[in-house]
Amino acid sequence: MSRTISSRLSSPEARLALIAVLVFVFMAVLSPDRFLSVQNLTSMAFQFPEFAILALAVTVTMLTGGIDLSVVGVSNLSAVVAAMILASIAGETAVGAGAVMWLILSMVVALSIGAVCGLFNGALVAFVGMPPILATLGSGLIFTGIAVALTGGSAVMGFPAAAAWLGNGLVLGVPVPLILFALLAAIVAFIVSRTAFGLKLIMFGANPRAARFAAINVNGLLLRVYMLSGALSAVAGMLVMSRANSAKADYGSSYLLLSILIAVLGGVNPYGGYGKVIGVVLAVLSMQFLSSGLNMLQVSNFARELIWGVLLIFVMLVNSPRAAALLRRERTT
């Protein structure tokens, strides 16, 4: 009996699922009527998709052994441009089909900007040969800077009412952001495990040199990975824009570290070659349960940061064979 449990828990994802469930149960027990209320569950579903999508963006780059520190910069830049279209061309008063058309156009523009920013990052990594951490650190500053220069630093607002649907709407009682996230997570999971591109990017992450020797188009791969990351960031930017009913160069500044933390907690190997979307989803859920639960208990928000860090290190220790070996040696001697 105990052996089957421990063998079921042998994968990092299974252990994460256990953690997510434990956190959920713990919070539900501490304050059942509030934590389990439909209100609270919906509220959580509105909150996490924006940074969860950024975590997906970070995840795909981490699979190749890289990282994308420009995700927040990209999401703000694309949101600012989309917002400018919505605010100054479409205008606040646009309604009906016109408004929807402008919304779609602005989304297309945002996605294109995200992809172009990603292409820029990819080119720096693939053709210039820069370490991704520095390439995207620098480009992130530039993207944010462009957003500041475009807006002079102030918020862009005054959208048609239709724009609010993306971040605030419900479809059959399910929040639109949640649907969007589920869709994107499924797409990324599909890309990673079911497409030639996905398998190649994992193989590249596992050994970039061998990937080149195996006649994989390494440069094209990197360009596409960072473009995917950029496009995902742009979607997150549109969500933030819709939820804030405005766009600004410095929205979501706390999301960068958070999305990296989630990806790593989700079991993605930051040195490349391993990672599952389901792990990232479970990590996001644990984070959100924890954070809403702690708000409910009026625990200081600084403590939340502390708990996230402890959780991350704890998960790493649990997953580490070395720690297990040391503990075992301890017990036998």
Next chain:
Amino acid sequence: QEETSIATVVKIAGIQWFDRMEQGVDKYAEDTGTNAFQVGPAQADPQQQAALIEDMIAQGVDALAVVPMSPEALEPVLKRAMDAGIVVVTHEAASQENTQYDIEAFKNEDFGANLMEQLATCMGGEGEYAVFVGSLTSQTHTQWIDGAIAHQKANYPNMTQVGDRNETFDDQQQAYAKAQEVLRAFPNVKGMQGSASTDVAGIGLAIEERGLEDDTCVFGTSLPSIAQQYLETGAVDGIGFWDPSIAGYAMNKVAQMIMDGEEVTDGMDLGLEGYEAIKLDGKVIYGQAWVNVDADNMADYPF
């Protein structure tokens, strides 16, 4: 039946300014017996604040008193709160749409002009000056500086602004380095006006190291506890602020009034210092609650 709960949601938890505000909130709770409490995100990020408000709505508070990090970003979530029947009162957000009342200690442009007036007086109405903002993305800071510059242009033609608006990222070290650079790039600069509470401290430090305490004039928004040592040496000549504890108290009080169906009227006395005769402009309640502090009266404000 459960007691009324009012959540005051501030920009960021734990800093002096909002700790002082919390004193007001706590005092209100004590005075009235309501469950009034204050929360704030760990990072200065509008999205974190929005998430926090979401959680408060889900928790079912009766009223929200919000000091928005970025008013635009909170419109949808505050709308959701009001749709859910929660009373919403804001502070430092005159442009906020989804609020029942916004309480302003003063008109931002007027406050900026007030600081400029003191700066100009100190400078003798002539010479070069530089301005600092915490971030270019902060609406409040922008309005203060707009008001200040407009006041200078209208009244002190012999004064000239040098350089751009210097961005300090609410970081004293950055304010210090920027002030140093301003002193190098514009050796004739005689005045500086800061916006973030750490700006004058950074500027003051640079002034002191240059030994220019008596040759320059420095004014800005800050708190006595932050600027004290520079006020003492004259590196900073004066600061302006409003008492956040009173603002916090006022927000809670107005929220309770709305819940009780009482009306807020122009010229009304909220019974709070600086809010004895409020001016009502649409949904915005203006007080005359700014305080100017210099080396002489700083001891009166122990926060």
Next chain:
Amino acid sequence: MSDTDPPLVEMTGVTKKYSGIVALSNVDFTIRAGEAVCLAGENGSGKSTLIKILAGVEPRNAGDIRFSGVAQGALSPRASADAGVMVIFQDFSLFPNLSVAENIAFSTQLSAQGALYRKAEARRIAAETLKRVGVDISLDARVESLPVVHKQLTAICRALAMDARLIIMDEPTTALTEREVKTLLGIIRRLKADGVAVLFVSHKLAEVLEVCEKVVVLRNGEKVAEGPATEFDSASLTRAMTGRDVAETPPDPLAADAPVLMKVAGLSKDGVFHDIGFDLRAGEVLGVSGLLGSGRTELAKALFGLVAPDTGTITLNGAPIPLGDPLKAAAAGIGYVPEDRLTEGLFLDQSIQRNVAVGRLDAYDRGAMLDLAGLWGEARDWLKKLSVKHSDPEAPVRSLSGGNQQRVVLARWLARGPKVLILNGPSVGVDVGSKSEIHDIIQALAHEGLGVIVISDDLPELLATCHRLLVMKGGRITDEIIGTDTDETDLGHRLAS
């Protein structure tokens, strides 16, 4: 020194398990001062494991170890080093970022227990050791910038710099060409004369029998044979290692009317190779040999597009192939099995089947989705065809032995149905049994009409596989030899001349 002295090293009943796998089982082993012992065995038979235990790098699960009669507890690298046991690891274990001098002197300075690093002293030690070996390498060169031979020699010098009483060499000759091997064997003889014992691991049986007094054979972690080297010859040693007879047969002659498959003309890259031209016919196995630095690996890479030549043409079935683009070369039907399996060939932590299938991803790309069933099915077919010994195709390829790993890389390329296959060192670090099986695969491929280019300096291997041989020197082709016109001694002379 007499036989009554306790042996330098005496292992009794040593057992080592890796999470269930028994890598060594109850092995007894002794070595005396001034003796050269050869450790032989197939891939995965436990040779490196035994060495790691002696070196204190891995703990043993059971068994006793005595150094000069003194029983040892848990060993550590330092304890072993202090007892005079020095190892030249299979992968050299050098520090690529440090200078030659420092690499050579590092162990010595560590044992000296001093807290300070004495640079002048380090240089003196290094210079002396290099002189003793009789090679000339710049003391200040960074090891990463050295050619493989010099890295190997640096590793040897590091071991010699210590007052070693036993030097263990784990496959030290894989990276060396015939000439350097001769130098190394000379060094070993001198060491023996100085009373230093040598434990030598190699898959090249000829050189083993040349320098060693005693042979110990491992199979599946057990000692299966032990005796004076004079009692063994290549055939009997092979039988002891594999438990069967392994025969190498020369290739069938090439059909006279075999069409020209690949044509290389005027291929040059400044400072690397010059004016290379040759034809490769369908069904032909063409050997390319030469000393290290002769430009043969660069040429191989250039044929596959990994190196961009300055001038020249490569055509395949009459169609020109763009230079310097591995994707186009691969698409045109050229395959390349790299020299360094571990860093260039394999994705070590990925599954065996993924390592095969990675070459076929585009072929199974069905619009938006991969045909996974087809992909894995084909990969497993190839694993079966090349008889890769594995327990689970989803296990990481790291868990395979060297010979089987090499077959995985081969399978990847064969699955793509190439027209020309370039094999750079196809049997480096592969045991005799597997080696002959890989040679059989090469011959079978040629039979099917593939053109095969084998780059190697293993003479028996070249003779066993190639119809024709090109010898490179200083970046030029200096000699062309028809396989049937030569034998090992003749070939050796012509290579070294």
Next chain:
Amino acid sequence: MKNINLARNEVLVALVILAFCAFAALSDPRFLSIPTLTDLLRNGIILGIFSVGAMLVLVSGGIDVSFTAIAAFAMYTTTVFLLEYAPGLPWYVIFAIAMVLGALLGCINGVLIAVFRLPTLIVTLGTLSVFRGFLLTFVGSKMISALPPDMRGFSRMMMVRGTNADGSFYSLPWAFAALVIVVVLTWFILHKTMLGRSIFAIGGSDESARRIGIHVTRVQFFVYVYVGALAGLAGIIHASMSRLANPFDLVGLELSVIAAVVLGGARLAGGYGTLTGTLLGVALIVLVQNSLIVLGIPSTFQSITIGILILVGTGLPAWQAKRAEARAA
């Protein structure tokens, strides 16, 4: 530097610095003055100490993003503790306390990385959150400007002081000596001790290091403890010099510091890094960050400028290395 090698980061960065200075001097001749120099040196102290630590970690083959949190923790906790229990201690004791505190936090990184062999990036990402969260939750989150008297006193201790033509002062605080000491000590450790050589060796190949008997665990542990102590020192100097203990300070600088170090030629893969290069990298970043007003770059374009600088500074050597590799192949 016998012959000028353009492929070396140090040389490239030095050239970029010279070009930048020439450009700044052309656009404003006052740029070349003693106050500019003293201001830049002063503003490089904290970044410099941090960079030396970050360089050491990179050389050992790791990466540390938690040192800013350690600095903030050590600085703030020391201040709070002193104000509560011993406000009158002399500055060197205060500094020692902060360094010990930093070293203790470094121990936590050390145990997780050296003993449990967890990946350094993840560990330090985690401890960054833990240290900061713990500090703000349990120690405090308010700025303290009423520092212990000797901390303030320290900020007034000047090594060099002089008067400009217009009567204002320029000065270089003694805190700069701390950077010099840190650099000299680290140079000594790295180049003159077996410990230092072992750090390089581990960065080159930790497996090889283990095999020749280097105590990898101990060496790695030392690295993180030493870096923790340096961070504590940088933190307390920062608080003293700015006469303010702000627990929100410093965190957020970590990536810029690492960028400066890589700019100076250290490799993220480990084993490579020089103090000269590191200091040049810091110099370039400090120079640019403190010359944007002089150059008349509008505030809205300042972050773009710094972004471009990082891309150019790290991109050029990367591109050259890539080309060299392609040529050699």
